Amino acid sequence: MSGFKLTYSTMFSPPRELHTRFAKAVDSLAEEFGKRHGLFINGGDVHKEAVTAKSDPADQDRTLGEFSLADETDVDTAVMAARRAYPAWRGTPWQQRVAILKKVAGLVEERLYDIAAAVSFEVGKNRMEALGEVAEVVEFCNLYARQMEENNGYDRVLPDDPLPDFKSHNRSVLKPYGVWAVVAPFNYPFALAGGPVAAALVAGNTVVLKGAVETPWSGQLLAQCIKDAGVPDGVFNYLVGEGATVGDALIRHDGIDGVTFTGSYEVGMHIGRSQWARAFPRPCIAEMGGKNAVIVTAAADLAVAAQGIVRSAFGMSGQKCSALSRIYVDARVADGLIGQLRIAMRNIKIGDPRQEDTWMGPVATAKAYGNFEKYCAALRTQGASILEGGATLRAAGLERGFFCAPTLAEAPLEHPLWAEEMFVPVVMLGRVESPGQAMALANGSKFGLTAGFYGSDAEVEWFFANIEAGVTYANRPQGATTGAWPGYQPFGGWKGSGSTGKALASFHYLPQYMREQSQTHIEP
Numbered sequence: 464m465s466g467f468k469l470t471y472s473t474m475f476s477p478p479r480e481l482h483t484r485f486a487k488a489v490d491s492l493a494e495e496f497g498k499r500h501g502l503f504i505n506g507g508d509v510h511k512e513a514v515t516a517k518s519d520p521a522d523q524d525r526t527l528g529e530f531s532l533a534d535e536t537d538v539d540t541a542v543m544a545a546r547r548a549y550p551a552w553r554g555t556p557w558q559q560r561v562a563i564l565k566k567v568a569g570l571v572e573e574r575l576y577d578i579a580a581a582v583s584f585e586v587g588k589n590r591m592e593a594l595g596e597v598a599e600v601v602e603f604c605n606l607y608a609r610q611m612e613e614n615n616g617y618d619r620v621l622p623d624d625p626l627p628d629f630k631s632h633n634r635s636v637l638k639p640y641g642v643w644a645v646v647a648p649f650n651y652p653f654a655l656a657g658g659p660v661a662a663a664l665v666a667g668n669t670v671v672l673k674g675a676v677e678t679p680w681s682g683q684l685l686a687q688c689i690k691d692a693g694v695p696d697g698v699f700n701y702l703v704g705e706g707a708t709v710g711d712a713l714i715r716h717d718g719i720d721g722v723t724f725t726g727s728y729e730v731g732m733h734i735g736r737s738q739w740a741r742a743f744p745r746p747c748i749a750e751m752g753g754k755n756a757v758i759v760t761a762a763a764d765l766a767v768a769a770q771g772i773v774r775s776a777f778g779m780s781g782q783k784c785s786a787l788s789r790i791y792v793d794a795r796v797a798d799g800l801i802g803q804l805r806i807a808m809r810n811i812k813i814g815d816p817r818q819e820d821t822w823m824g825p826v827a828t829a830k831a832y833g834n835f836e837k838y839c840a841a842l843r844t845q846g847a848s849i850l851e852g853g854a855t856l857r858a859a860g861l862e863r864g865f866f867c868a869p870t871l872a873e874a875p876l877e878h879p880l881w882a883e884e885m886f887v888p889v890v891m892l893g894r895v896e897s898p899g900q901a902m903a904l905a906n907g908s909k910f911g912l913t914a915g916f917y918g919s920d921a922e923v924e925w926f927f928a929n930i931e932a933g934v935t936y937a938n939r940p941q942g943a944t945t946g947a948w949p950g951y952q953p954f955g956g957w958k959g960s961g962s963t964g965k966a967l968a969s970f971h972y973l974p975q976y977m978r979e980q981s982q983t984h985i986e987p
């Protein structure tokens with residue numbers, strides 16, 4: 464598409480062709496509905512008796528397919544296949560691994576519309592979010608491949624020791640760890656599987672990916688691209704299964720050498736601890752939840768702030784780790800901001816996520832639908848009140864899906880929900896007396912993933928200097944806290960939002976999948 468690059472911040476006015484191609488992909492996907500899908504182990508599909516029937520969150524009567532469910536024996540089989548494949552993959556020159564990864568990127572790009580249609584049905588996200596998610600994997604693969612090239616496979620010659628009587632040669636080499644487990648969340652089942660898998664593979668590790676039971680299709684589609692790109696059997700394996708059983712068996716398995724987990728704080732902390740509670744620690748990259756705040760000062764452009772807030776609080780129905788859930792606004796401009804937010808919220812088009820004009824689809828799961836009702840009830844207690852929304856939606860066309868109204872609640876600053884990640888389309892607003900109070904509240908959280916700011920240019924440096932979050936945005940109408948894109952915004956959390964302080968798609972991410980060996984050779 465000439466002149467247009469799809470990113471999460473350019474997706475608001477795409478060219479016509481993009482809509483036409485997506486609509487065509489949705490039509491052809493209907494032929495796939497109801498099919499049986501296997502796990503992917505050692506280069507082949509493995510069909511199991513135990514299956515999950517996955518339905519469309521926008522229409523519970525539509526079954527998307529039956530997906531095999533792994534058990535603990537499959538975990539063992541997949542890990543063993545990855546172990547057997549490891550020596551040859553590690554020994555494959557990095558240039559060949561780079562070439563294979565670029566092929567994976569090429570295939571994902573070729574299948575972009577078909578995969579995005581499936582992701583939209585599986586998660587309930589709108590077409591632009593789904594296309595963005597798939598395009599992000601193309602970027603991850605190409606970026607990590609390019610970083611391998613730019614760093615000469617992370618093999619560096621160091622100066623010889625200053626020894627007068629010997630010739631000593633020194634090198635620093637980054638080497639893969641072995642078998643890498645990747646555990647992915649339900650909300651970005653393609654991108655947050657594809658990103659870590661791409662990094663692990665190009666670095667020379669073999670991989671066992673476990674997808675969420677709620678979203679089993681995306682991983683299958685990724686597995687097909689990886690297989691068709693010529694990744695050897697056993698190098699990549701894909702399982703779907705419950706976290707507490709299959710996920711836990713994977714991350715505890717003696718045959719893995721490292722883990723990337725993306726998901727909730729509770730599970731991430733559990734996995735992190737488990738990797739140290741062993742004879743020796745295993746690396747664990749844990750990308751966890753958020754309770755992302757925006758600060759709006761008296762100097763803010765309220766129209767810009769309202770636009771960015773609505774996009775980040777309600778995009779993908781609030782189910783982004785980067786979603787905005789806390790607004791701290793200067794009391795002097797609070798009513799003005801609330802007025803603008805209410806107007807913008809009433810203009811949100813809610814409905815079938817495949818339709819071109821739909822901006823907000825359903826929440827992805829029955830559990831999230833129940834949580835939404837629970838949180839709305841709680842936001843009517845302890846001094847809080849709902850200013851807009853606050854109910855599930857059952858109008859004609861929405862009655863078979865998990866649709867929720869975008870919800871704005873005002874709450875006293877002591878309300879317990881200021882501290883809890885809700886992961887539904889609810890944002891809380893609190894009035895503050897000063898920017899300093901807003902900063903203290905924004906930082907007074909165990910999380911530190913994303914944060915936003917609306918105020919004067921003069922205040923922006925103060926915001927960047929003081930905010931405790933890994934991904935920060937100032938005066939951005941495209942999204943107050945959401946919408947990072949590889950190559951533009953590295954994405955990773957501080958504090959309870961991330962274990963490593965190194966962000967996805969940054970200069971520092973890929974080396975985490977390798978360990979350093981210092982090599983000194985004294986010539987005879």
Ligand SMILES: NC(=O)c1ccc[n+]([C@@H]2O[C@H](COP(=O)([O-])OP(=O)(O)OC[C@H]3O[C@@H](n4cnc5c(N)ncnc54)[C@H](O)[C@@H]3O)[C@@H](O)[C@H]2O)c1
Pocket residue numbers: 646647648649650651655673674675676704705706707708709710711712714725726727728730731733734750751752753783784785884886912956960
């Ligand atoms: N920081 C990020 O980049 C990022 C990105 C996306 C989502 N998230 C977070 O993910 C959460 C939503 O996703 P979710 O509900 O799928 O999270 P979750 O923690 O419930 O599950 C994530 C994955 O972990 C698995 N799992 C659960 N228990 C496990 C265990 N004991 N051992 C091993 N695996 C286990 C699940 O089956 C799933 O595959 C939110 O908290 C969101 O903020 C973070």
Ligand SMILES: N[C@@H](CCC=O)C(=O)O
Pocket residue numbers: 650651782783784785944945946947948954
């Ligand atoms: N990378 C996405 C969020 C992914 C988490 O769920 C963003 O930047 O909004």
